[in-house]
Amino acid sequence: MNSLSGRFLVLTIIFVMLAEVLIFVPSVARFREDYLLDRLERAQIASLALLATPDDMVAPELEAELLANAEVFNVVLRRDEVRQLILSRPMPPEIYGTYDLRDPSAYELIRDALWNIVMTEDQVIRVIGNPVRGAGEVIEITMPTGPLRAALIDYGIRILILSAVISIFTAALLFLAVRRFLVKPMRRVVDHMTAYAEAPEDARRIIIPDAGVRELRDAEAALQSLQTQLTTALKQKDRLAQLGSAVAKISHDLRNVLTVAQLLADRMERSEDPTVQKAAPKLVRSISRAVNLCEGTLAFGKAEELPPTLSRFNLAPLIDDVLDSEALACDPSEIVLRAEIPPGLMIRADSEQLYRVITNLVRNARQAIEATGQPGEICVLAREEDAEWVVCIRDSGPGLPPKARENLFTAFQGGVRKGGTGLGLVIAAELVRGHGGALDLVRSDESGTEFALRLPRNSAILDAAAE
Known part of the structure; x- marks a missing residue:
């Protein structure tokens, strides 16, 4: 995982999973709300079945079956300012908590959903809601938390599995995309730099920018400029080295020629011709400078100046x-x-x-x-x-x-x-x-x-x- 693409793959999985976790919490809260509303609706349907019978009387067996299908202990319906127990069966005497679904906040829904998941003990809760289709003012039910917790855990596991599949699939696609659009062009730049380093004086090895990504293309253009300057400098250095060698060779032979010219100029100084006498000293000085320059070049041995x-x-x-x-x-x-x-x-x-x-x-x-x-x-x-x-x-x-x-x-x-x-x-x-x-x-x-x-x-x- 030391490669860029490998680290990008790991980071992508982590970030996608983190995003799924942030989605998971409100989705579980939403699932719990829908679960409780469904139980309220089932309880209302069961109560309507009772109310449809003559004298609101049903056999105890039918009442128990209606409550079992609704997965509740009892149903209370408030109509015309009257609170009426419609259906009931024996239940534990203690109610752990009451949850009002008529206008809950997002914080309350998330808090209660997480609490229902972590609470391993089966307890009885009261749920209050609005009846559907105007069949009363308020409906209340009591129900166990065991089936609710099991349903929440089952839903959460399915969400986590789906999140993992999405994360892995998304990370794989991004991994391939990064390799195609970033890693391969960067590897190409590295290969060009390696090949150029082997023979920096070879202008054919200078990189030619062709990356599709603008930032990489800018980097290739900067590298091309740097390599061009370096190649030019190396060629100039080589030319200077060759020039220094050539100057040393020429200076050696030129010194011999100038030495003869210097001897002749010394004899010209003894001439009685006024024009020659005037020009001879300048000629001698010029030849002397040329001889000294040649000797200095030879003594130093390269194209640099003596102190x-x-x-x-x-x-x-x-x-x-x-x-x-x-x-x-x-x-x-x-x-x-x-x-x-x-x-x-x-x-x-x-x-x-x-x-x-x-x-x-x-x-x-x-x-x-x-x-x-x-x-x-x-x-x-x-x-x-x-x-x-x-x-x-x-x-x-x-x-x-x-x-x-x-x-x-x-x-x-x-x-x-x-x-x-x-x-x-x-x-x-x-x-x-x-x-x-x-x-x-x-x-x-x-x-x-x-x-x-x-x-x-x-x-x-x-x-x-x-x-």
């Missing part, structure tokens, strides 16, 4: 490097790159990681403006507050679409460009969190987009983030 190496440095030259690098990829007449950095603003951070963060944000802004085919502007601003340094990247682009805003920092879902992976902002946010800071979207509408990069000035926070 930041904190140092104090002037922010303005770093921003200039970012903007100079991006200026090489765009037409200065189409996209204006400018910086508003307070002179001598010193911050404490990992310069290489901060360079990557700002580069990602500026590059995203440039690509968004280029996609519109219209001229635009990108501005990098910075300020120092009491508790943090704030670096803002503003652009006059078209703004982010709703889907991109909803999945802004979700890998493979927050991309705006066709073919983009959406990893740029994910990487940037991860690097900022590594500093104990936050990367927030301040606004994004038709007038442009603004991101705010917040780095804490508290040394304890910075040191904890760097551990």
